[in-house]
Amino acid sequence: MATANFDAHWLAEAVRLREARDGRLDDAALLPLLQQAADFETRALVRAQALGERLGWHEALAHWHGGARLSALLLAALACSSGALLALGTLGDGSRPVNLIWALLGLLGLHGASLLLWLLAMLHPGKEAGAALGRLWLRLLRRLPAARETPELGRALPRLLARDGLGRWLFGAVSHGLWTLLLASALLTLLALFSLRRYGFVWETTILSPETLSTLLSVLDALPRLVGLGAPDGATLLGPQDDALRATWARWLMVALLLYGLLPRLLLWGGCRFAWQRAGRALRLDMRLPDNLLLRRHLMPEHGASRIADPAPAQLGSAHLPRPAIDAAAGGALVGIELGPDLAWPPPLAAPLRLIERIDGRADRQRTLERLAAAPPRRLLVAFDARLSPDRGSYALLAQLAAHAGNTAAWLAGDGERDAARLRHWRDGLAEAGLPAEHVVSERDAAMLWLEHADD
Amino acid sequence: MTELPALAVVGHTNAGKTSLLRTLIRDAGFGEVSDRPATTRHVEAVELMAGGMAVMKLFDTPGLEDPLGLADLMDALAGDDRPDGPELVARFLASPEAGKRFEQEAKVLRQMQASDAALYVIDARDPVLAKFREELAILARCARPLLPVLNFVAQPGHRADEWRGVLARLGLHAVVAFDSVAPELDGERRLYAALATLIEAHRETLERLIEARAEEAAERLQAGRRAIAEMLLDVAALRRTLVDEAQAEATLQALRGQVRQRERRCVEDLLALYGFRRGDAPEEELPLLAGRWEDDLFSAQALREAGLRLGTGAATGAAAGMGIDLVTGGLTLGAAAALGALAGGLWQTVSHYGERLGGRLRGYRELSVDDAILRLLALRGQRLLQALERRGHAAMGRLALPPVDESAWREGSLPGALAEARIRPAWSTLSEAFEPDEARAAALAELSQSVQAIERLPSGE
Numbered sequence: 001m002a003t004a005n006f007d008a009h010w011l012a013e014a015v016r017l018r019e020a021r022d023g024r025l026d027d028a029a030l031l032p033l034l035q036q037a038a039d040f041e042t043r044a045l046v047r048a049q050a051l052g053e054r055l056g057w058h059e060a061l062a063h064w065h066g067g068a069r070l071s072a073l074l075l076a077a078l079a080c081s082s083g084a085l086l087a088l089g090t091l092g093d094g095s096r097p098v099n100l101i102w103a104l105l106g107l108l109g110l111h112g113a114s115l116l117l118w119l120l121a122m123l124h125p126g127k128e129a130g131a132a133l134g135r136l137w138l139r140l141l142r143r144l145p146a147a148r149e150t151p152e153l154g155r156a157l158p159r160l161l162a163r164d165g166l167g168r169w170l171f172g173a174v175s176h177g178l179w180t181l182l183l184a185s186a187l188l189t190l191l192a193l194f195s196l197r198r199y200g201f202v203w204e205t206t207i208l209s210p211e212t213l214s215t216l217l218s219v220l221d222a223l224p225r226l227v228g229l230g231a232p233d234g235a236t237l238l239g240p241q242d243d244a245l246r247a248t249w250a251r252w253l254m255v256a257l258l259l260y261g262l263l264p265r266l267l268l269w270g271g272c273r274f275a276w277q278r279a280g281r282a283l284r285l286d287m288r289l290p291d292n293l294l295l296r297r298h299l300m301p302e303h304g305a306s307r308i309a310d311p312a313p314a315q316l317g318s319a320h321l322p323r324p325a326i327d328a329a330a331g332g333a334l335v336g337i338e339l340g341p342d343l344a345w346p347p348p349l350a351a352p353l354r355l356i357e358r359i360d361g362r363a364d365r366q367r368t369l370e371r372l373a374a375a376p377p378r379r380l381l382v383a384f385d386a387r388l389s390p391d392r393g394s395y396a397l398l399a400q401l402a403a404h405a406g407n408t409a410a411w412l413a414g415d416g417e418r419d420a421a422r423l424r425h426w427r428d429g430l431a432e433a434g435l436p437a438e439h440v441v442s443e444r445d446a447a448m449l450w451l452e453h454a455d456d
Numbered sequence: 457m458t459e460l461p462a463l464a465v466v467g468h469t470n471a472g473k474t475s476l477l478r479t480l481i482r483d484a485g486f487g488e489v490s491d492r493p494a495t496t497r498h499v500e501a502v503e504l505m506a507g508g509m510a511v512m513k514l515f516d517t518p519g520l521e522d523p524l525g526l527a528d529l530m531d532a533l534a535g536d537d538r539p540d541g542p543e544l545v546a547r548f549l550a551s552p553e554a555g556k557r558f559e560q561e562a563k564v565l566r567q568m569q570a571s572d573a574a575l576y577v578i579d580a581r582d583p584v585l586a587k588f589r590e591e592l593a594i595l596a597r598c599a600r601p602l603l604p605v606l607n608f609v610a611q612p613g614h615r616a617d618e619w620r621g622v623l624a625r626l627g628l629h630a631v632v633a634f635d636s637v638a639p640e641l642d643g644e645r646r647l648y649a650a651l652a653t654l655i656e657a658h659r660e661t662l663e664r665l666i667e668a669r670a671e672e673a674a675e676r677l678q679a680g681r682r683a684i685a686e687m688l689l690d691v692a693a694l695r696r697t698l699v700d701e702a703q704a705e706a707t708l709q710a711l712r713g714q715v716r717q718r719e720r721r722c723v724e725d726l727l728a729l730y731g732f733r734r735g736d737a738p739e740e741e742l743p744l745l746a747g748r749w750e751d752d753l754f755s756a757q758a759l760r761e762a763g764l765r766l767g768t769g770a771a772t773g774a775a776a777g778m779g780i781d782l783v784t785g786g787l788t789l790g791a792a793a794a795l796g797a798l799a800g801g802l803w804q805t806v807s808h809y810g811e812r813l814g815g816r817l818r819g820y821r822e823l824s825v826d827d828a829i830l831r832l833l834a835l836r837g838q839r840l841l842q843a844l845e846r847r848g849h850a851a852m853g854r855l856a857l858p859p860v861d862e863s864a865w866r867e868g869s870l871p872g873a874l875a876e877a878r879i880r881p882a883w884s885t886l887s888e889a890f891e892p893d894e895a896r897a898a899a900l901a902e903l904s905q906s907v908q909a910i911e912r913l914p915s916g917e
Contacts, residue, residue: 038508162897288904290679290725303481304503304510310563312497312518340583361586362524388582389470391493393522421491429493 003280006160007061012048013156014057016291024298025051034299041285043299044292060150067144072174075137079178083185091193097200100237101216103253107186108261111179115264118172134171163286169276176269183261187254194250201249203237213237223259224252319395321434322403332451333377333405335359335368336413337397339385343413347444350452365397372404380405381451386412386442387419390426395433409439411447460503461658462513463651464567464600467577468591469493469519472607475636476577477516480504480644482731487516494519497560499567506668511661515567518560523590526561529553530594541597545569561594568598573655575647580606580614580633584622592626601654604628605647610635630654641845644669677845678904680726684837685903686885687722689896691715692830692877693884696823711823714886719833723840730844824878827870834865838908864906871906873899 019025030050034043052058090106091098138161142154161167193199203213217234224230231252236245285292333355336345346356354377357368372380382398384390402408412426423442430440441447465473474487474496481504488495497518503510520526526548533547545565548554554562568574576595578588595602604623606616616633623631630650634643645666652662696711698704876899877883882891883899 040508159892162892162894165894167894287675288678288682290683290729293675293679294728297482300505300508301483302505303483303486304505306486306500306502308498309501309515310499310567313559316494316497316560338585338587362527362590364586365524388585389468389493389579391469391519391521393524393587396522396525419491425492 003277005283006166006280008045008049009283009285010153010156010160011052011057011061012045012285013160014150014152015048015051016289016295017152017155017159018055019295020291027051031299040296040300044285044295047299057150057153060153063144063149064141064153067141071137071140071144075140075174075178076181079182080185083182083187084189086182087186087189087193091190091199094197094199097202099204100201100249100253101203101213101220104220104256107253107257111183111261111265114175114179115268118175122168122172134174137174138171160283164279164283166276166279166283169272169279172272173269173276176265176272180262180265180269183257183265187257187262190250190254190257194254198246199250200241200246201237201253203234210238220256221252224255227255227259229255316392318392319399319433321399321408324402324406324408329375329378331375331377332379332381333357333372334381334383334451335401336383337385337394338388339383339413340387343385347448350448353451359397365400369400369404372401376404376406378406379451379453380408381411381447382408383411383413383447384426386414386423386426389422390429395429398430398433398435407439408435409441409447409450410435411444412440412442413444413447460510460513461573461655461661462515462571464515464517464564464571464574465577466517466564466568466574466595467519468523468579468588469521470495471519471577471579472636473519473577474516476575476605476607476634477502477514479634479636479639480514480647494521494560499563504665506665511665512658515571517564517567520561520564520591520594522558522561523587523594526558526594527590529558530597542569542599545597565594565598568595568600571600572658573601573603573651574598576602576604578604578606578619580609580616580619581611583615584618589622589626592628602628603647603650603654604631606631606633607636609633610638641673676729677841680729680841680844681904681907682900683722683725683729684834684841684907685900687718687837688830688834688874688907689877689900689903690718690884690886691825691833692874693881694825694886695881695884698823707823711825715825715829715833718886719836722837726837726840726844830870830874831865834907838865841907864908871903873903873906 015025027047027050030047033050034047037043037046052061086107090103138158142157148154158167161170205212214234217231221231229252232245232248237249241249287293287296331354334346334349334353334357335355336343336358338360339345339358345358354375355368355371357364357371359365359368380401382401384394398408398410410430412423427437427440431437441450465477467473470491470493474489478484478486478489481502486502487500496516499518500516502514502516504512504514529551530544530548533551534544539547548558549562549566574595576592582588592602604619606614606619608614609616620631623629630653632643632647632650634640634647648662648666648669652659652666655662694711694714696707698707876895880896881887882889882893883896884890
């Protein structure tokens with residue numbers, strides 16, 4: 001019924017439907033195996049095979065195939081018997097002469113109409129294609145017990161067939177195949193009947209003129225004439241016939257059935273079957289479905305496993321505040337470290353200070369340290385920009401400055417709105433560096449107050 | 457091409473190196489991110505893949521914390537003989553401090569020497585302080601191409617322009633702005649394109665990577681449009697037969713519930729497509745969505761906000777969204793549909809319309825969803841898709857992108873596919889009689905084209 005590729009995609013689609021309903025299936029055990037395949041489609045199909053096996057869908061698939069064959073056989077039998085009955089019904093039992101044109105229409109009428117509809121539907125891509133018999137076959141299939149067991153397979157099939165015209169080729173093939181059987185069996189029945197009974201052929205009309213007959217005949221004779229088996233003169237239908245003439249007409253009827261009925265259907269069946277197989281081989285996963293994109297992310301990760309190339313040390317070195325300088329003279333000093341340009345500097349002071357410095361870089365640092373060393377203050381307030389991230393360099397600088405002061409405090413300036421967490425990290429880091437918590441302030445007024453008592 | 461390009465990600469502590477890596481490798485579980493300084497203390501390597509193949513090795517490094525101190529040390533080591541950059545770095549790495557006080561800095565410099573290039577990540581909110589300049593000077597000594605990456609540019613109050621000016625004065629002209637939390641959609645492309653010019657030897661690999669990412673982005677957009685189109689199709693084709701007038705209210709509520717649920721499912725699909733995990737609140741990263749997120753689909757407010765009006769025959773308020781479609785026996789078939797119905801199996805057609813015909817003969821009414829709700833769903837879906845595609849832009853305010861032309865959905869006639877869906881209840885996944893066929897697939901493809909999203913971004917800054 002289908003190529004192996006079609007089955008593989010059928011399973012993949014069924015897995016997708018199941019995962020869309022129930023969430024991703026557990027495929028952790030499969031992933032290492034899948035890594036061997038290079039591209040996503042292969043991985044997805046292999047995964048679907050494995051999952052399908054686990055869910056018991058392979059047996060179900062076999063049942064589907066079996067059911068398909070069975071139902072096709074049933075329909076074929078039906079087609080054959082219909083063909084025979086059609087021929088029988090058209091010719092009658094021989095007691096009355098056969099109205100030739102009527103017989104031809106009877107044999108080919110329904111076939112012609114349905115062929116026309118199918119052609120029209122083919123020309124309208126995307127609309128529901130014809131091939132009613134083919135769809136009938138699908139409906140039969142879905143009533144089989146196999147379909148009930150595994151609803152996902154049943155739901156996946158029409159979705160798959162709706163893609164790339166797969167459905168129309170499959171249904172077309174089935175439809176044309178059944179018609180071929182029907183017409184072939186009609187032809188064989190005609191042959192049998194003509195061999196074993198005696199039929200006469202006439203032309204009867206109530207309102208048409210004799211010229212119509214010849215026109216009709218010449219139109220219908222187009223194909224048989226091409227193969228050299230043209231019709232005898234139409235006038236012979238109106239009078240008595242001898243055996244040779246009857247045989248000729250009978251032969252013409254069968255040739256017409258062959259050329260207008262069986263042959264086109266046979267060719268179309270072959271064409272549809274070929275197109276079906278080719279489309280089946282060319283089937284690919286539909287990457288416009290979000291589910292498939294997400295599956296690809298799952299199966300083809302964007303990165304490999306990470307590894308530590310250079311492990312972390314057991315501990316990090318950190319700066320520690322030295323003991324305060326003993327020979328500190330009275331007075332306060334204010335040093336700002338790496339303050340943002342938008343911070344108001346210097347802050348309003350109640351009393352003038354001996355030293356107000358701003359450090360941004362090594363030259364500033366050098367100058368400040370020299371000045372501090374020359375005249376160590378009793379109280380040193382170091383202002384940090386609390387919006388910056390604290391780092392070891394800041395603490396190291398603090399330690400260097402504190403070595404030249406009696407008492408050191410830190411002021412975390414900046415609005416602190418950006419990150420309350422960052423303020424906390426500053427406090428933690430300063431505590432670890434040895435600065436007592438009461439010497440860390442974040443409000444300007446508290447900082448200035450501390451400085452004011454520098455002369456005590 | 458034997459070896460993969462190796463890229464070190466370096467920068468001051470807390471600049472967002474690990475976050476950047478997480479964004480590039482699309483894995484929120486890599487490394488550890490916190491606001492504490494010195495979160496990353498090791499060098500961690502990870503391979504970036506595209507199309508299942510490894511294309512680049514990325515190295516996460518510890519943050520630099522004491523550039524001033526290190527600069528002092530290096531000056532001392534340089535002494536009088538003025539060694540060049542790499543020589544000075546070698547002396548430093550051989551010194552005892554490289555194992556103790558500057559152990560973390562030593563890791564970074566060692567990794568830089570082992571890589572083809574480095575990304576220097578900058579917190580663009582910080583002012584350009586002297587210590588950052590010292591860092592750049594130290595890193596420059598490793599003689600590796602350096603690409604500065606400005607992070608946090610989606611935040612207000614960033615100083616990207618100031619940084620660009622300073623970096624240019626230092627000779628670093630290729631600078632990429634890339635907010636690792638809410639990056640612009642072509643931010644990655646610009647990053648890799650800049651790298652491609654810096655690492656000439658690996659240019660092809662990087663260009664391949666850019667192509668792969670661009671393909672992924674295009675597929676993702678297609679899938680997003682299709683998801684919205686399918687939602688619209690499902691809702692348009694949904695019908696419920698009102699058997700008992702007394703049940704009208706209950707049936708109405710049930711119908712609305714189904715539609716809401718379907719929209720929710722579409723939204724979840726879209727978010728998953730764009731890398732949001734379940735439970736992530738997307739509002740912060742999608743400023744275009746602000747305030748429109750929670751409006752109930754069926755509220756008069758939602759319709760008003762979208763500039764829509766209800767169709768005729770439906771009152772406001774409670775009746776919003778209930779379009780009572782008096783079945784005219786399916787006689788609203790258009791010519792093309794009629795042909796399709798005939799050719800497509802008399803069986804199916806008869807059974808399908810027979811039911812509805814029978815229903816009508818018995819005096820049943822059918823509930824379906826009003827056009828206005830369909831339009832609203834389309835507009836909301838498209839806005840979400842736009843917001844996901846434009847993530848990062850609104851906050852940055854750099855590009856004035858034209859808004860999507862919504863007038864087609866707001867005032868114009870609905871696409872043909874939706875009109876056809878209305879007479880095909882079998883097209884709705886929400887109904888029990890769901891039967892996918894070729895016609896539905898074709899209608900879906902056609903409808904996807906009508907769903908708009910923005911065009912790809914213009915290249916360049």
